[in-house]
Amino acid sequence: MTRIIQISDTHIVPHGQLAYGQVDTAAALADCVDTINRNLPVIGPVDMVFVAGDLTDFGSAEEYQRFRALMEPLDLPYRAIPGNHDNIDVMRACFADQSWMPTDGPINWNVHFDDVVLIGLDSSVSEAAHGHLNDATLLYLTTVLNALNGKPTIVTIHHPPILTGIEKMDIQNLRDSMELKEILSNYEGELRLTCGHIHRNIVAPFGDVICQIAPSVSHAVTMDLREGAPNCLTKEPGGFLLHEFRGGIISHHIAVGDYPGPFRFYPDK
Ligand SMILES: [Fe+2]
Ligand SMILES: [Fe+2]
Structure with a gap:
């Protein structure tokens, strides 16, 4: 059974800094790696980890090097978009x-x-917050899917193509997504779209497929669905997703951190 872990939005900043002056994102990623390694005996074996974007906060070499150093203790291979x-x-x-x-x-x-099959796509736009899939990426997706003969597939893109109700995030979602919807909806096998960017665990339909947005391993975008809501973060517990193929693709949410338990519900059972 294939098992794949999705982590997202690690937002690593240079040594000595907090993201947005508030969040120790390096500590959160270290905690996430520790959580994955600690859970492997009861959730594994896991084939791979992928990172669904926003590895760093500013895209500097120092931040990527710090990201790699923090991921070094991970007992699994990983790749990233x-x-x-x-x-x-x-x-x-x-x-x-x-x-x-x-x-x-x-x-x-x-x-x-x-x-x-896991397909990672680049939706980044230089110097912009919103997402876009250029012609080369759409052709890449079509070409890969056409060769799969309907094999179950997970497609991952940082920017969700759906509206979540969180206004300040929805204005920077994936633009021009009609072509993506058509390509994914026309795939003859099971297909799951997974994203990041919103820092919250959200599930929604997108054409004929399920769009699953992963939480951040660190801070969340504040859950505020009011019109005109300010753009805020909340220091909720981070999390990540475990996707496994169990006759179909199912996705589990796992909280980052070490919590009390497990406790038997009934001592004699
Ligand atoms: Fe992010
Ligand atoms: Fe993002």
Whole structure:
């Protein structure tokens, strides 16, 4: 059974800094890596981890190097797509030693497991917060899907193509997504779209597929659905997703951190 962990929006900043002057994102990522390693005996085996964008806050080489150092203790292979807080040129250079990193163009990749295929797509737009899939990326997606003969597939894109009701995030979602909706909806096999960016666990329909947005491993975007709500973060517990193929793709939410338990519901059972 293929199992894949999705982490998202780690927003690593340079040493000695807090993201937005508030959040120790490095501590959160270290805690996430520790949570994954600690849980592997009861949730594994896990085939791979992927990071759904916003690895860093400012896209600097120092931040990517710090990200890699924090991921070093992870007992699993990983790969990543960029988000709006990433710089794909700097990210490419910092992961140039990784076989999944393309030498040029958008940071798109795919990986085949026994019973599921994972496709990562680059929705980043230079110097902009919103997302967009350019023609090369849409062609890449179509070409990969056409060769899969309906094999169950997870497509991951940093920017969600849906509206969540969180106004300040919805204005920077994936633009021009009609073509994506058509490509995904026309796929003949099971297909799950997974995203990041919103820092909250949200599920919504997108055409004929399910769109699953992952929480951040660190801070959340504040849950405020009022019109004109301010753009805020909340220091809620971080989380990540475990996708597994159990006759269909199911996705579990796991909280980052070490919590009391497990406790038997009944001592004699
Ligand atoms: Fe983010
Ligand atoms: Fe983002």
